[in-house]
Amino acid sequence: MTFRRLDLFCRVVDNYGDIGICWRLARQWAREHGLAVTLWVDDLASFQRICPEVEVDTETQQLAGVTVRHWRSQDGGFTPADVADIVIEFFAVDIPPGYIEAMAQCEPRPVWFNLEGLTAEEWVEGCHRLTSPHPRLKLTKHFFFPGFTARTGGLLREADLEPQRLAFQSQASEAAAFLARFGVTPAEMAATKVSLFCYPHAPVSALFEVWQNAAAPIVCLVPEGVAAEAVHAFTGGQASATRGALTVRVLPFVAQPDYDKLLWACDLNFVRGEDSFVRAQWAGKPFVWHIYPQDENLHHKKLRAFLQRYATDLPNLTAFSLYWNGAAAMDDWTAGWSAFEREMPQMTLRAAEWQQQMLAHGDLAGNMLAFAATLR
Numbered sequence: 001m002t003f004r005r006l007d008l009f010c011r012v013v014d015n016y017g018d019i020g021i022c023w024r025l026a027r028q029w030a031r032e033h034g035l036a037v038t039l040w041v042d043d044l045a046s047f048q049r050i051c052p053e054v055e056v057d058t059e060t061q062q063l064a065g066v067t068v069r070h071w072r073s074q075d076g077g078f079t080p081a082d083v084a085d086i087v088i089e090f091f092a093v094d095i096p097p098g099y100i101e102a103m104a105q106c107e108p109r110p111v112w113f114n115l116e117g118l119t120a121e122e123w124v125e126g127c128h129r130l131t132s133p134h135p136r137l138k139l140t141k142h143f144f145f146p147g148f149t150a151r152t153g154g155l156l157r158e159a160d161l162e163p164q165r166l167a168f169q170s171q172a173s174e175a176a177a178f179l180a181r182f183g184v185t186p187a188e189m190a191a192t193k194v195s196l197f198c199y200p201h202a203p204v205s206a207l208f209e210v211w212q213n214a215a216a217p218i219v220c221l222v223p224e225g226v227a228a229e230a231v232h233a234f235t236g237g238q239a240s241a242t243r244g245a246l247t248v249r250v251l252p253f254v255a256q257p258d259y260d261k262l263l264w265a266c267d268l269n270f271v272r273g274e275d276s277f278v279r280a281q282w283a284g285k286p287f288v289w290h291i292y293p294q295d296e297n298l299h300h301k302k303l304r305a306f307l308q309r310y311a312t313d314l315p316n317l318t319a320f321s322l323y324w325n326g327a328a329a330m331d332d333w334t335a336g337w338s339a340f341e342r343e344m345p346q347m348t349l350r351a352a353e354w355q356q357q358m359l360a361h362g363d364l365a366g367n368m369l370a371f372a373a374t375l376r
């Protein structure tokens, strides 16, 4: 049986990653796979920051071929006719009990997924595609894990992402025109261009100090609100400031497609969380990951697991990433940065090699549908 409808339930726990990932997947299932997708999301204001077309007061709206529904406390009134062929809860959200009751009345039952977060840890392979029967109803949920190996669900990637990136990066004028929109001058285009997206606890001020004293110019492009304290201390609240070799420019928080272009246009990208971390891998440029912090430094284990897969031959990227995430103490930022900078050409080569490896695993949206098809 072919699938026609897909419902995806997203709660915004924090920041933009939850809705960022769900929005990409929803669009991809609609555009590339022809599914009628409904994205249920509880926080339209966060959604609007990455997609300015979102109307925050609208109950149901059509965006990019997706039906977006404001998910509040709707529970009663669901019937089997309301249930999609594929139902996905993102990060173990509790979908409305009334909807689950309606799922149990469908014939055939919908394919039900819990889509989990991305981690490079090995245990994921053992949990990917595991089932969880409902304690009372005749329904089975399947766990689906994105990941970096063939025994996981792969990474999120739209079919047109790679051709778009290659077209953009093959013409230097594209990056210049794009960055000019944010005030980057032709002279600044010749500098090392860095995008900065991190959590507030990143040691940004220490890095700015090193960059001020660098031998060649560096332009750091920071979306508004990111590393606000350190950026304000540097710029004095202005849109941009230059001290020594470093220029810091504050950009507006851009729409999602423009964020990709920013990554493509820069020489080095500092990214965070899950979605920008994956986009940086597709950008084919050196990147540093600031991982989402967790209790008991669980995130340091996850960071090391990724570095072991990605950076075994890149000791300075590994060292710098550990410092950046507070997993090791940095005595000398100048030396740490110099060593990192010297390694950047190898990082670029590794980025290309890694992309080829990741491409071989297919993409998350397609892999989920292929697995769903085996369940019917």
Ligand SMILES: Cc1cn([C@H]2C[C@H](O)[C@@H](COP(=O)(O)OP(=O)(O)O[C@H]3O[C@@H](C)[C@H](O)[C@@H](O)[C@H]3O)O2)c(=O)[nH]c1=O
Residues within 6 Å of the ligand: 013, 014, 015, 016, 017, 018, 019, 020, 021, 049, 050, 117, 197, 223, 252, 253, 254, 255, 256, 257, 259, 272, 273, 274, 275, 276, 277, 292
């Ligand atoms: C900086 C920037 C980001 N973005 C987008 C890119 C991504 O889709 C999104 C940011 O998501 P992330 O990179 O994942 O970082 P995040 O910190 O916003 O989200 C995080 O939220 C936590 C609750 C999750 O547990 C984390 O795993 C992670 O997803 O914002 C823009 O559209 N424009 C911008 O200017």
